Amino acid sequence: MSASRSTAMNPAVHAAAMAALAGATLAAMEVLTIFAQPGSPRLSAHGVVIMLTWLALAYGVILGGISLVGASVGAPLLRFLMKDRSPSWLSLFGGLALAMAVTIWLRSALRLGERSPAYPVLSLVLVCAALACGATVAALIDDLSRRGAVAAGGGVWLSLLGGLAVLAVLSRSRVGDFGQTGPVPGLGVRLGFAALAGLVIFLVARTAGSASSAWPRRAAAAAVIVWAVFCLPDFSRPLLGAGAVTDAKSGGAIAATGSSDDSRPNVLLISIDTLRADRVSAYGHDVPTTPRLDRLASEGILFARTASVSSFTTPAHASMMTGLFPGVHGAAYQRSNPSAFVIHEILPDVPMLAEILSEEGYETAGFVASPMVGSQFGFNRGFGHFDEEYDRLRSGRGRFLSWTLLFRVMRRGGVLHDRDVDSERGADEVNARALAWWSGREADRPFFMFVHYYDPHAPYEPPAGHDPGGNPDPSLANLDMNALLRREYTLTEKARQDVLSLYDAEIHAVDARVGEILDRLEEAGDLERTLVIVTSDHGESFGEHGHWGHNMFLYEDLLGIPFIVRPPGGLDGGRVVEEVVAQPTDILPTVLSRIGVRPPDGTQGRDLSRYLGAGGAEPPAGLDSPLLAFADLERNVNWGARWGAHLDRDLASARADRWKYILSSTGEEELYDLETDPGETQNLVRQERDTLHSMRELLESWRSTLDPAGARGAPSMDEGVIESLRSLGYVQ
16 A cells, blocks of 8 residues: 555656756756846856746746646546556657647747736636646656656656757747847757757756666755855845844834934935926825925925936936036946946945945935945945845846746736836835834934835836825826837827826825834934935926936926925925025035035035025025026937937936026937926927027036046036026026
8 A cells, every 4th residue: 555655656756856857957048048148137156046046946836836736636537547558658748748838828928918808818728738738747757657767758758848948938039128128049049959958957867867876866965055055045035034124123212313412413315216396296286195295395495496417317316426417427327239238337436425424423324226226336335234125036136037937927927017126116115124224223323314215116006095186097007118109109188197196196105105204203303303305316207298207308397306305403384495496416515514514526516505594605606506407318329229219319408597408419409488388398499599599508518517537627607608698687
């Protein structure tokens, strides 16, 4: 009875073991394929081992599940049906069919949208086919085990499955950064890889199955031990990390945080990514999207005129941290060709706000929700604690995972979204980590805390319970931005309003998280000693000028950002400042002025302290005049190929009070009167020739001060240009 039971279990055991080996082989071939692609993410050797482990585990579970079901159900059924006849030929055919069915299923699932009526039917049919084929494979294993040929037979089966799996991986177009696809390798290359994989798998199966060869088992045991020593803690971190953050979130240290005798204020800088000012209720939006920011504005200063320095996340945030414009601090990301992802860090000789405050004795911590504000660009410089674990497998591995077949299948099945791995972490997780640090920080030192939220960024998927207005269709959260940008279709006005309502709901949700941090500081008595600045890097387009998203233009829907400052102690009644166009570059000099530190030489931002009730110098009349603002946008060189030749250009803009001038590297010019045409719909280059000339000179004077090599001089402007602008009433 025992021998019979053991024999009956053998097919399941062998099926699971072979599936595990096949999964490991598929993972290895996937990793090799990704590394062979141009522009692929690069990992350390340690990171490669971690990714191999995760992928092998996932693929092994998938293949093992199919095999176990087949072994448990299919083998006894086929044995009963076939009686004493050998089912080997049928099982061999079934093994081929299994591999083909799984391959077709995965490929079809990737190409057929989940909203297609045929998608669920196709998926069900192919899953059933895969399970049925798994039963026939189990019958083959059972038959070969009774014949004493498990190792050889298993090698043949694994060779077949492994080779076809490699073909499946190599036959797909890889998905890289921003969803761009690369070329499929040639047929000869694919067949060669498949044949090599089959041969390797066959030899491993034969050697490992030999009773006279103990070294494979010993080598495997040694490899497991080495892996456990060097990789198990890192491998298990995604499973244990969230619990550790939750445990550290206690408020036991709240009473101690208010005991500092340092008279200098704390600094809290909050950046809400992709937040345009006109969707903030404090800026006049008729939907109550930001009740907590509204209260903050009522206790501080709201800068009504604002202009970001770019419509890209990375350069705009670098300007916040350096007081320099994008052409000077150097931070950017672009493709030097359609398949290469190039990262430009903040120049090493550029002083950063966290570095300066750390040298002044501040305890510094940064919490970012996107890799675009991560250490790869140098944003961690100066922070004693910098938290950027914005995805489940950490940054480089997250981008690597997004290239895999597994990720695409899981995303199609609704298990993962792009933002789960390669885009962001939610505001709730950011708050958990930020408040955990704040609760446990040193009580006798002032702190600088930078909190970055990413939630309003597309896709617009607000959490439940945040719908300040409208009842939008949630299916519009996953817009095909590429098709919209190529102008292949557009949205009806109703659909556009639904998208805006989803965006509003995301703003409402992140506003609540801002309130959570402010409330905790207020409860502990820290808020009264804290300079709070809330702003954004850029806005978002919703069909204006035929554009969706951000990055590619310098219109006001992208440059208009909130800029709210609450000085320590607050104010009696909120103040609205109209006398200056506030920019991200103004943050560093303003913060340093409030703590009595001189900004670094060459700082291009303006000290806004005089608008915060703290005195300060009279406004200058040069390029840093309060009613002037500038922005710069370096193209991503594949924009034209992806979305149209009209995007294949760099942009720069200048604003002087009511006038806005945009210059393209193609020579195209735009001039708008923001007072009469805030939507920038009437280009006045022909009607306002004198103004056009003055604005052109203003922009060129500003651009002449930008030196990406790092030799930064004080902003200057030709006196003739100043006088021209003054006579027109554009500068004071």
